[in-house]
Amino acid sequence: MARRKFVCGNWKMHRTRAEGRELVRALAPLVADAGDRVQIAIAPPFTALEAAAQALASPTGARIELAAQDCHWEPQGAFTGEVSPAMLADAGCVHCVVGHSERRQFFGETDEGVRKKAAALLKAGVLPIVCVGETLQEREAGRTLDVVSRQVRGALQGLAAADVALLTLAYEPVWAIGTGKTATTAQAQEVHAAIRKLLRELAGDAADRVRIQYGGSVKPDNAAELMAQPDVDGALVGGASLKAADFSQIVKGALR
Ligand code: PGA
Numbered sequence: 001m002a003r004r005k006f007v008c009g010n011w012k013m014h015r016t017r018a019e020g021r022e023l024v025r026a027l028a029p030l031v032a033d034a035g036d037r038v039q040i041a042i043a044p045p046f047t048a049l050e051a052a053a054q055a056l057a058s059p060t061g062a063r064i065e066l067a068a069q070d071c072h073w074e075p076q077g078a079f080t081g082e083v084s085p086a087m088l089a090d091a092g093c094v095h096c097v098v099g100h101s102e103r104r105q106f107f108g109e110t111d112e113g114v115r116k117k118a119a120a121l122l123k124a125g126v127l128p129i130v131c132v133g134e135t136l137q138e139r140e141a142g143r144t145l146d147v148v149s150r151q152v153r154g155a156l157q158g159l160a161a162a163d164v165a166l167l168t169l170a171y172e173p174v175w176a177i178g179t180g181k182t183a184t185t186a187q188a189q190e191v192h193a194a195i196r197k198l199l200r201e202l203a204g205d206a207a208d209r210v211r212i213q214y215g216g217s218v219k220p221d222n223a224a225e226l227m228a229q230p231d232v233d234g235a236l237v238g239g240a241s242l243k244a245a246d247f248s249q250i251v252k253g254a255l256r
Contacts, residue, residue, distance in 0.1 A: 003208075003209065003211055003233045004037070004038070004039055004211075004233075005037075005038045005039065005211075005227060005233055005234045005254035005255075006038070006039040006040075006041070006168055006211045006213060006233060006234035007038055007039070007040055007041075007213075007234050007235050007237065007247075007250060007251050007254055008040075008041040008042070008043060008067055008095065008097075008129060008168075008170075008213065008234070008235075008236050008237065008241075009041070009042040009043065009237050009241025009242075009247050010043045010069060010097060010100070010215075010236055010237065010238050010241060011042065011043060011044045011045060011048075011069075011241060011242060012045075012069070012102070012238060013045055014045070014242055015044060015045065015048055015242070016047075016048065017047065017048050017050075017051035018051070019048075020044050020048035020051050020052045020055070021051050021052070021054070021055040023242070023244060024042070024052050024055035024056055024061060024064070025055055025061075026244035027042075027064070027244040027247060027248060028055075028056070028058060028060040028061040028063070028064060029060050030244055030245070030248035031063060031064065031247075031248050031251045031252075032060040032063055034063075034248075034251050034252055034254070034255060035062075035063025035064070036063075037254075037255055038234075038251055038254045038255060039065070039234070040063060040064045040065065040251055041064065041065040041066065041067040041094065041095050042064060042065075042066065042067065042241065043066075043067035043068060043069050043095070043096075043097055044066075045069065046068065046069075046083055049066060049068065049088075049091045049092065049093065050091060050092075052066060053066055053091065053092040056092075065094040065095060066091075066092045066093050066094055066095075067093055067094065067095035067096060067097060067129065068083070068088045068091075068093045068095070068096040068097070068126075069096070069097050069100065070083075070096070070097065070098065070100070070103060070117075071083055071084060071085050071088055071096050071098065071117055071120070071121060071126075072084055072085075072117070072120075073085075073113070073116035073117045073119070073120040074120070075120070075124070084120075084124070085117075085120045085121045085123070085124035085126050086124045088121075088124070088126050089124050089125055089126050093126055094126065094127060095126065095127045095128070095129055095168070096117075096121050096126050096127070096128055096129065097128075097129045097131060097170070097236070098114050098117040098118055098121070098128050098129070098130055098131070098155075099111075099113075099114035099117070099130050099131045099132065099151070099155060100131045100172075101131060101133055101172055101174045101177060102177075105174070110154075111150065111151055111153075111154025111155065112154065114130060114151070114154060114155045115154055115155050115156070115157050115158070118130055118155055118156075118159070118167065119158065119159065119163075122159075122163050122166060127166055127167070127168065128166075128167055128168070129167075129168040129169075129170055129213070129236065130152075130155045130167055130168070130169050130170065131169075131170045131172050131215070131236070132147075132148050132151035132152055132155070132169060132170070132171055132172070132195075133147075133148065133151075133170075133171055133172040133173045133174050133177075133215075133216070134147040134148060134173055134174060134175075135147075135174045135175065136174065136175035139173065139175065144173075144191060145191070145194050148171065148191055148194065148195060149194070149198055152169065152195055152198055152199070152202075153198070153202070156199075156202055156203070159203075161203040161204055161205075161206040162206070164199065164202065164203035164206045164207075164210065165203070165206035165209040165210060167210055168210070168211045168212075168213060168234075169195060169199075169210060169211070169212045169213070170212070170213040170214075170215050170236040171188065171191050171192055171195060171212060171213070171214055171215070172214070172215035172216045172236060173187075173191075173216050174216075175216075176215075176216025176217050177215065177216045177217070177238065178217070178238060178239060179216075179217060180217050181216075181217060182216060182217040182218065182219070182222050182226070183214070183216060183226075185225050185226055185228075185229055185232075188214045188226055188229060188232055189229040189230065189231055189232065192212045192214070192229065192231035192232050193230075193231045195212055195231075196210075196212065196231050211233035211234055212231055212232065212233050212234075213232075213233060213234040213235050213236045214226050214227070214232050214234075214235055214236070215235060215236030215237065215238070217239075218235045218236075218237045218240060218250060219240050219246065219250070220240070220246050220249035220250055220253065223235055223249070223250040223253030223254070224252075224253035224254075224256045227253055227254050227256075228256065234254060235250060235253075235254070237250055
């Protein structure tokens, strides 16, 4: 089944409001032509979401969707520092990244937390991008598929197949994030195919609809080859999404 490729830029903790607006204005015209064939999103920090949303409200910007980088699972309450899925929807977010390895590594994110966040997002009408991926140590110990399966099972537990179909998964080997080391196309395809197989086990034919992005040092010169793999349905891009020219090249790599 042909799945529309999906490329999302994860700005992480970068860009003020003014810088975000500037980046959106530079990016929008560069990807305007690709927007009907590739789904494109950017995930600015919370503080720049509104500025980015305003900058996207132009005829070319309309091709780019807004995403958040994380959320809490409750709709509201006494959770200092947190932002709810409903608040993200209100800010114009179509998507939200959950379970990013930096959250797992530095902020104690668990599979259970990822599951609750994904379910809460779906309830609020925001589409989750669920990140999974092994560390270098886990890869070297031959545990990649075990770790990734555990993370996928954890995130999907209790979800109906119709909800699973709405998810995007992002396979991001931790050793490839921000390191300049990209997984080879064969390494990426192997894990993506294993994830697809597991999805089929868990949710039947919905597996064919789930986009599985690759993430980890995606650059203009490796994006097209990675996304040409049968089970690589797009990219989650960190560093290179902060440069309009690089990100637009990566988006175009999805067209080949
Ligand atoms: P990177 O980050 O492209 O800078 O490696 C990817 C990510 O963390 O999503």
